[in-house]
Amino acid sequence: MKNTNITLFKGKKIRRIWDEKQEKWWFSIVDIIAILSESINPQVYWRVLKKRLLDEGADETVTKCNALKMLALDGKMRLADVADTETMLRIIQSIPSPNAEPFKLWLARVGYERIEETTDPEMAINRAMQTYLKKGYSPEWVNLRLKSIEIRKDLTDEWNKRGVKGKDEFAVLTASRRYLVKRYLVLS
Numbered sequence: 001m002k003n004t005n006i007t008l009f010k011g012k013k014i015r016r017i018w019d020e021k022q023e024k025w026w027f028s029i030v031d032i033i034a035i036l037s038e039s040i041n042p043q044v045y046w047r048v049l050k051k052r053l054l055d056e057g058a059d060e061t062v063t064k065c066n067a068l069k070m071l072a073l074d075g076k077m078r079l080a081d082v083a084d085t086e087t088m089l090r091i092i093q094s095i096p097s098p099n100a101e102p103f104k105l106w107l108a109r110v111g112y113e114r115i116e117e118t119t120d121p122e123m124a125i126n127r128a129m130q131t132y133l134k135k136g137y138s139p140e141w142v143n144l145r146l147k148s149i150e151i152r153k154d155l156t157d158e159w160n161k162r163g164v165k166g167k168d169e170f171a172v173l174t175a176s177r178r179y180l181v182k183r184y185l186v187l188s
Contacts, residue, residue, distance in 0.1 A: 012031075012034070012035050013031065014027060014028060014031040014032055014035070015027070015028040015031050015070045015071065015080065016028065017068055017070065017082065024084050024085065025084065025085060026066065026068060026082040026083065026084055027082060027083060027084075027085070027088050028070055028080050028081075028082055029046055029065060029080075029081045029082060029083050029088070029091060030042045030043055030046055030080065030081065032088060032091075032092070033045050033046050033049070033091075033095065035099065036092065036095050036097050036099045036100045036103075037095055037097050037099070037100075038097065038099065046081065049091070049094060049095070050062050050065075052094070053091075053094060058090075058094075061087060061090045061091065064083065064084070064086075064087040065081050065082065065083045065087060066081070066082050066083075067079040067080065067081055067082070068080060068082050070082070089103070089107060092104070092107075093107065113127065125146065128146065129142050129146065132145060159173060
């Protein structure tokens with residue numbers, strides 16, 4: 001755990017930690033529950049919600065939650081229950097609150113879009129293109145990015161055909177590819 005951060009949602013703090021090794025954020029569950037449920041005691045709310053999830057058979061959701069040291073209100077580092085983005089979104093689905101409703105609607109829309117993309121994969125490409133354009137990238141950059149993704153997929157398919165299987169082998173080949181691309185860009 002390297003990068004500790006606080007993010008704001010509706011003006012309220014949410015503690016989070018970036019795990020560089022796993023390349024993902026871990027969010028304080030109690031902080032998010034406090035905002036979405038408006039509970040006066042979010043720790044108790046989380047304890048009750050956790051029990052309800054276990055009773056409903058959502059054991060996997062609860063077991064994916066970890067305890068990490070985070071800065072507490074008293075200024076000391078204390079263990080706090082945390083969840084990664086996927087697990088946090090699952091927990092949010094279980095919070096009966098009008099504040100959680102926008103997240104639930106968004107999740108339903110995204111889920112529907114992904115199901116649609118399974119029948120027409122071109123929709124996923126168009127979605128990626130629109131996302132990049134909304135972020136302010138030029139159409140030329142977007143086209144180059146999408147082509148590079150296709151080329152990288154072809155390259156990894158070729159590595160698979162030639163027997164590359166382990167993560168370590170892919171890491172070495174990927175690092176070599178990046179080095180060669182950078183070297184090519186410097187020379188050209």
